[in-house]
Amino acid sequence: MEDWVRRALQKWPNVPALYGWLRLDRRGRWRIRGEIITRPQIIDTINRNYAADARGRWFFQNGPQRGYVSLDHAPLVLRSDGAGLITHTGLAVTRPQAAYLDADGTLLLATEHGPGALDDHDFDWLLDHLSCADANVDEAALAAALAQPSGTQTPLSLRIGATTLPLFRLDFDAAPQVLGFVRDPQPDA
Known part of the structure; x- marks a missing residue:
C-alpha cells in the first residue's frame, strides 16, 4: 500500500467500508458500477492498493475508505x-x-x-x-x-x-x- 493511504488510515481510522460498487471482471478489468475503468492513473492506483483481509475478502484501499471488490472469477x-x-x-x-x-x-x-x-x-x-x-x-x-x-x-x-x-x-x-x-x-x- 502507498504511504498516502497509510497516512489517511491513521488520520481517519473509522471510515465505513463500501460494498458492491467495484468489480474485477474475468479479463482483469476494473469496473465501477458496471462500467469499465479506462483511465490508466485510476487503474494504477487501484492495482497498487489492492489487497485481501484476513477473511479472504479483496479490497481497494482508497485513502481511509476500503472498497470491497466483487469478483467474477478469482482475485x-x-x-x-x-x-x-x-x-x-x-x-x-x-x-x-x-x-x-x-x-x-x-x-x-x-x-x-x-x-x-x-x-x-x-x-x-x-x-x-x-x-x-x-x-x-x-x-x-x-x-x-x-x-x-x-x-x-x-x-x-x-x-x-x-x-x-x-x-x-x-x-x-x-x-x-x-x-x-x-x-x-x-x-x-
Missing part, C-alpha cells in the same frame, strides 16, 4: 508475458503453489500474491505448459481431466519455470473455499 487474473505469468496488477508469479482446472478449462493457481485465474486469451500458453506422463497433452487427455470430479488429482501436470505442479480438478463454486477468497464480500451482520 487475480493471470497473463503470460512471454517469460512467465504476471498478475493483472503487474506482479510476476515466481512461486506457484497449487494448480487447478475447472470444468470450463480455466486454470486456477495459488500464487505468492493470492489466487488467480488464467486469462482465457492465454489458453495456448496453458496447453504448451501441460504435460501428461512427460508427453504433450492431446484433446482426449484434456477432456478426461475435465470430466473428473472436483477435488481429484488429474493425470496432468503444469510446468511453470522450474516448477512442476500436479493439476487438480476444481469446480467454480468450490474455488473460493479451497483457495481462501470471497467472490461477493458483504458487510458484517
Whole structure:
C-alpha cells in the first residue's frame, strides 16, 4: 500500500467500508458500477492498493475508505508475458503453489500474491505448459481431466519455470473455499 493511504488510515481510522460498487471482471478489468475503468492513473492506483483481509475478502484501499471488490472469477487474473505469468496488477508469479482446472478449462493457481485465474486469451500458453506422463497433452487427455470430479488429482501436470505442479480438478463454486477468497464480500451482520 502507498504511504498516502497509510497516512489517511491513521488520520481517519473509522471510515465505513463500501460494498458492491467495484468489480474485477474475468479479463482483469476494473469496473465501477458496471462500467469499465479506462483511465490508466485510476487503474494504477487501484492495482497498487489492492489487497485481501484476513477473511479472504479483496479490497481497494482508497485513502481511509476500503472498497470491497466483487469478483467474477478469482482475485487475480493471470497473463503470460512471454517469460512467465504476471498478475493483472503487474506482479510476476515466481512461486506457484497449487494448480487447478475447472470444468470450463480455466486454470486456477495459488500464487505468492493470492489466487488467480488464467486469462482465457492465454489458453495456448496453458496447453504448451501441460504435460501428461512427460508427453504433450492431446484433446482426449484434456477432456478426461475435465470430466473428473472436483477435488481429484488429474493425470496432468503444469510446468511453470522450474516448477512442476500436479493439476487438480476444481469446480467454480468450490474455488473460493479451497483457495481462501470471497467472490461477493458483504458487510458484517
